[in-house]
Amino acid sequence: MNAYSQSLAPANTPLRExxxxxxxxxxxxxxxxxxxxxxxxxxxxxxxxDLSVSFGSATYRRTFTLPVEWSAREIAIRFGAVSDLATVFINGTEIGRHEGGYLPFEFVIPSALLKAENTVEVLARLPDAHRNESGADFAEIPHGKQSWYGPQGGIWQSVLIEARDPAHISSLRLDPIWPEARLDLKAHFASMVAGSLKIEIIDPQGMPVFTGNIPAAGHTFKHSIQLDAVAPWSPDSPNLYTITTILSADGVEIDSRQESFGFRRFEAKDGFLHLNGKPLYLRAALDQDYYPDGFGAPPSLDLLEDQLRKAKAMGLNCLRCHIKVPDPRYYEVADRLGMLIWSEIPNIETFTPASAERLRTTMEGILARDGNHPSIVIWTLINEDWELGCARRPNSGNGFPTWSTGCVWKTRYGSLSTIPPASRTSTSRPTSTTTTSTERRWIGARSGTRSAANSQAMPTGPSRLTRKPCARGRNRWSSPSSASGVYPILPVCAKRTAATPGGWPMVPPGRMARPCPRASKPVSANSLLRKSLVISVVSSRRCSGINT
Incomplete structure (x- = not known):
């Protein structure tokens, strides 16, 4: 089973070891x-x-010694994130499986399996283009920019063993209401409780502003707390409050949980974004969240703090963490130092019932883990307009969009086109009926070998925005040769070793494509504002992401 929590850190309190x-x-x-x-x-x-671009399976193994004083407590093993499929064994016995490479999960270890010295093994699988025994392949799992910058597999966030009471606080959801100065909270318990929940709230100056002891029974606890005037959270004044909840049963404290939160209101009205009742001019940058030393994982907390301080020094007030779920410390730093965050779900490449279910599960997990962060003000449901260009056709067989007469597709650059009937795998080029091109880039449904065989047909027409050839034998986006309707699966910076009839460079089999580091296409301000087509919880014509 999957057990999502806010993060690994809040659980480490005096009543848990x-x-x-x-x-x-x-x-x-x-x-x-x-x-x-x-x-x-x-x-x-x-x-x-030697494994820098590898997919497949890998086994991790280590031993741990269980403290004697933990023998009467519930023992769980908790993972921050494992990419992408994880099977966990304790002393040779499987205790659980988890799917999804970005979010936390845990398994309770049966007491009969535990010894003084124990061995834990984790089988981590990152699917490639071939469907495996779990029914997944790379195209149908949320993976974000792994199809651009290379695969990311294995145990990439912290692992810990935790001793706790079976009736612990499994989650704590906070909803601070500004300017009303009200805090709505909802706690879930791992098992039935009959006792009380002590709540203490500390303000940004370290002074207690609320203390109370409220009866708690069952699996769920809901309560609203009215405070006096509160200090709102903003990038200029990142005022954080701290709440500590202590669960008691039969007069004995058995578990506790601590979270930070901020009071703020972020809304779109009258065509503008407003933060805490004042118009906000969003100065944002797209953050790929990749690192020279850690690849897709930040190497240290110091680095996260340093890059955020530099972003603020540049005049930015928002970072869009692009189509990936970052290390939870990313949001903790943004909360503490003051930076608005545009959060996104990692995309898939092929939209099927299975991939749709994985996207839903991932989005639910993102909200469960990160919902208490005041820094997160936008939640992206899907990047640009991938797979959402057409309405569903009743006779499409599998119920998903296909090219059809009169189907209007939003393009990567904001232009529109009408596509005549054609198969999505056709090698002939449909004819655009508009005066602008529809250089819609179809991300291929398979990773690994990049060739003309797995590229998608694209409409013709004059190119509105193009990329020109790079130096040193590299290539950027540009108009295809009129003799060929085949576009490559990705714009690449790999040296040319093979080419389509149109002269596009292809990546050799087994190599990952990388985007060019610099843009050379001329763009206007209006085209930039149209460039990123994002469906998000908060949207406004004054707020537009620049996706490069």
Missing amino acids: TLSLDGSWEFRHETDREWRHAKVPAHWQACFE
């Missing part, structure tokens, strides 16, 4: 003959040069 399993683990990729050692947390692609 933890044992970190971060550090060196034995590691063996499916292509290895011998065991070697890998750092945890980290993607295996960041640890080993």
Whole structure:
């Protein structure tokens, strides 16, 4: 089963004890003959040069000693994130499986399996283009920019063993209301309770502003707390409050949980964004959240703090973390130092019932883990307009959009076109009926080999926005040759080793494509404002992401 929590950090309170399993683990990729050692947390692609673009399965293994004083408590193993499919074993016995490479999960370890010395093994699988025994392939799992910058597999966030009471606080959802100075909270318990919940709230100056003891019974607790005037949270004044909840049963304290939160109101009205009742001019940058040393994982808290301070020094007040779920410390730093965050769900490549369900589960997990952060003001449901251009056709067989007469497609650059009947896998080029091109880039449904065979047909027409050839034998976006309707699966910066009839460079089999580091296409201000087509909870014509 999956057990989502806010993060690993809030659970570490005086009534819970933890044992970190971060550090060196034995590691063996499916292509290895011998065991070697890998750092945890980290993607295996960041640890080993020979596995830098590898998919497949890898086994992690290490031992841990269980403290004697934990023998009467519930013991759980908790993972910040494992990409993408994880199977966990304790002393040779499987205790659970989890799917999804960005979110936390945990398994309670049966007491009968535990010894003084224990061995934990984690089988981590990152699906490639071939459907595996779990029914997944890369195209149908949320993966974001892994199709651009390379795969990311393995245990890439912290792992710990936790000792706690079986009737613990499993989640705490906070809803601060500004300017009313009211806090609505909802707690979930892991099992039935009959006792009370002590609540203490500390203001940004460290002074207590509320203390109360409220009866609690059942699996769920709801309560509203009215405070006096509160200090609102904003990038200029990141005022954070701290709430501590202590669960008691039969007069004995059995569990506690602590969270930070902020009072703020973010809304769109009259064509403008407003923060705490005042118009806000959003100065945002798109953050790919990739690092020289950690690849898709930040190497340290200091680095996260340093990059955010530099972003503020540049005059930015918002970062759009692009189609990935970041390390939870990313949001903690934004809360504490003051930065608005545009959060996004990682995209898939092929929209099917299975991938739709994975997207829904991922979005629910994002909200469960990150819903208490005042820094997050926009939640992206899907990037640009991928797979959402057409209404569903009743006779499309699988119920998903296909090209059809009169179907209007939004393009990557904001232009519109009408596509005549054609198969999505056709090698002939449909004819655009508008005066602008529809250089809609179809991300291929398979990773790995990049060739003309898995590219998609594109409409013709004069190119409105193009990329010109790069130096050093590289290539950017540009208009295709009139002799060929085949576009490559990705714009690449790999050196040309093969080409389509239109002269587009292709990536050799087994190599990952990378986007060019610099843009050379001329763009106008209006085209930039139209460039990113994002469906989000908060939208306004004054708020537009620039997606490069």
